Amino acid sequence: MYRKRENQVLLPHEFFLPFGGKLNENNRWVKLTQLIPWDRVEEYYADLFKPASQGGQTAVSVRMALGSLIIQQRLGTSDRDTVQHITENPYLQYMIGLPEFQEDPPFDASLMTHFRKRLGPDVLNQVNEWIIQSDVQHKEDEDQVSDDDSDGGTTAGNQSTSSEPPAPVPRQGKLLLDATCAPADIAYPTDLSLLNEAREKLERIIDVLHSARDTGQRKPRTYREKARKAYLSLAKQRRVSPRVLRKAVGKQLRFVARDLRIIAMLRDEVGLSVLSRRQYRDLLVIHELYRQQAEMYRKRTRRIDDRIVSISQPHVRPMVRGKARSNVEFGAKVAISLVDGYARIEQLQWDSFNEGLTLEAAVEAYRERYGCYPEAVLADKLYRTRANLQYCRGLGIRLSGPKLGRPLKDEQASQKRIERQDAVERNAIEGKFGEGKRRYGLGLIRARLPETSASVIVMQLLVMNLERKLRLLFTLLSVVVISGFRRPLGADYAV
Template identity: 60%
Template sequence: MYANHQDQQILPGDFFLPFGGRLSENNRWVQLSYIPWRRVEEEYSKHFSKDPRGGRAVSVRMALGALIIQEREGFSDRHLVQHITENPYLQYFLGLEGYREEPPFDPSLLTYFRKRLGPEVINQVNEWIVQAARQEEEGGDDDDPKDEPPTSTEADPKGGSKVEPQEPQTHQGKLILDATCAPSDIAYPTDLSLLNTAREKLEDIIDTLHAPHRGNMKKPRDRRCQARRDYLRTAKNRKPSRREIRKAVGRQLRYVARDLRFIEQLVAHTPLTVLSRRQYRELLVVGELYRQQREMYQSHSHRVDDRIVSIAQPDVRPIVRGKAKANVEFGPKVAISVVDGYSLMEKTSWDSFNEGTTLIESVERYVERFGFYPEAILADKIYRTRENLRYCKELGIRLSGPKLGRPPKHLDPEEQKLERQDMGERNAVEGKFGEAKRNYGLGLIRARLRQTSETVIALQLLVMNLEKRLRLLFWLLFGEVLSMDFHTVGARY
């Protein structure tokens, strides 16, 4: 059951401290407590039943706040609960009215927080924060600009009138687009190591299926010791030749095929229901992995559609990036947009995609968020397709970069200056990627499931935007203090 929790923000001075004193209003966690918790709770409560039976769910402020603290500080689940228990500022950020010496929740609940919230809710909260921040920076207007475009009335076929908003005609701001890969925390995959891991998984499944018939039926001879020696003979070789690797892969393929046949024979005597959920999932993944590896082995190829590179995380795909450090990365591909220094999620996919195809969707989403088209789009050359250029030309949007075709012999100095300026401004998105990968964990996603991984990525963008707002609040406060000092000095002289 989920009941509406208290959404009123108490003042730092009203927070109860049993050992005396009061919280400082200049603390970063106190200043970060301006998140629109009420709107978030409305979205969060949709995932719960209103049935009064059952335990009361944790409030959205505590669930989302705990995930924000974890991504900001890089804590593990257990260490996060320990720090929350010890720090009154963190408890204030989570919405508690006073300091508690006992843990507010069990560390195991953090997994459910990630599943319950999901990337959709996190991205929605991120957009609310960005919209509120831009309105404050533009002058504190509380009206939503996307509600202001004029409307036109058309006749409805069923009678009455149908009101449809006209397309916005104004152009404001610049939209910066780019994509990157968020590597998952998996071992570097090779065909030989994947087949060896698959063989070991199948051997455990054979043991489980044969256990009810121990003493009554002879156990299949899987030759696991010989298979292990064959694998180590090549894996421990510092510089195995291609021929040796191919022979080793062929041996492991035959061992895996042999184990799969044994499992089919055992299923006739023991149902698959005796397997755990994890073992059954691994059996399905290994079956598909064997098909892919056999296809590549027979065709002397190293490419196959939807290639599996991890048995534990079968959703991970190889993403060819063409970078000098790592030509191929393994993890989801993330496309984001940067508007006035704030990062917004555009697309997350576990399959490789051409980021140039996301430009039109990003522009339309920009209109939905802010109520007008951007003046310019700053992006890589991969975004400068004929379709995107035609779309931008029709809407009067400038797309950065050179024209298609052969470059001209003489370049206009003004165009050169504008192109250099666009390249400098486009570096903002590269800086966001660097900040997220170095400080907030985007460089190595440690979540195991697909949904929780996407939730973690969305949280990292949310934390970056919160940190930007916190820096702006600091500079505003510093500017006020500095102006007061100047006035004091002027009064003295």
């Protein structure tokens, strides 16, 4: 159940401070709070709950939930540190909607996980769209005012009444497209380490199942000490030949297969209800992991569909990126568009996909948002497929990169100049990736579940867009303050 608040927006001077004084209206947290459309977010958020007439426990307000997640991503802190910062800082308490400063924590740190689950990617994407649209609407209002002034007071009677064909859809602005990987917080996976971890988890499951048997029965032999010794003898070596590594992997596979047979025997005897929820989930993942590793071992291959690289996070997939620093990354693949410095997620998947296939959907989404097609799409070579080139040519959109075929002599110089300019402008989306990975944690996603990890990724882009609006706001304020100190030209400086 969710109860709507009568007033989501609390003015800074209305926030009560028991030690006196008032909040600074120009503080960055106050300005950041004013950039978020809380009323629209609450209307959208309240529809996710059952009506208040049906009863139930009252949920935390959306301002407290969303505000806490924004604070966490902006500060780069853990759940517990985020609650501690909110408890110590009155500006952060103002952002989450508290009416006055309190010394007690506003909520338990464990609720942060529920906030990420409730405010999923769909909700956060909608909030991000509203934040960007507010800036776009402001620009459109300014353009409308300038157009009205340039008309010179034209009335409806002076307008032509002749019927004219509808004007074609205009093209305006530039759309930047690219994709990146948001690595998950997992250890670098190898076949040997994964099988060793699976074996250790199976041995603990066997201990739990054996303890549930009748007393006096002999415990099945698992050879855990022998298996551990065989693993460490290879893991401690700096260099291992492929032949020795294959032999060690085969040995660990046989240990895992033996443990699975023992668990199948104990399951028929005592059942699996004595296992915890996590152990039961690990058992299902290890069954699939063993199948994949056994198949790759038998076929002497390194590739398999939906390959598991982490038992704790089986949704994570390897992404072959071909980067200089790391050829393979492990995490979600994110296709992002950038317009006027504001980033949006066009597609987010845990399985690898060809980002070139997202161009048409991104262009159509651009038209729905701005009412026109972009005049140019700036992207790398992966987007320059024949289908995308034909699609852009049909709409009169210029796709960055050289034209197909041999260039004409007269157009070589101008074409190279356009390509250099496109490369310079496309650096903005690469810089956005760097900003997210170095400043906001996009380079290491610490959430465990797939839905919470997706929420964290979308939240990081939302915070980056808020930061851009905040920088523009403070730049405008500084310009106004500086211009206020300047005297007009030709003013009389005599006393």
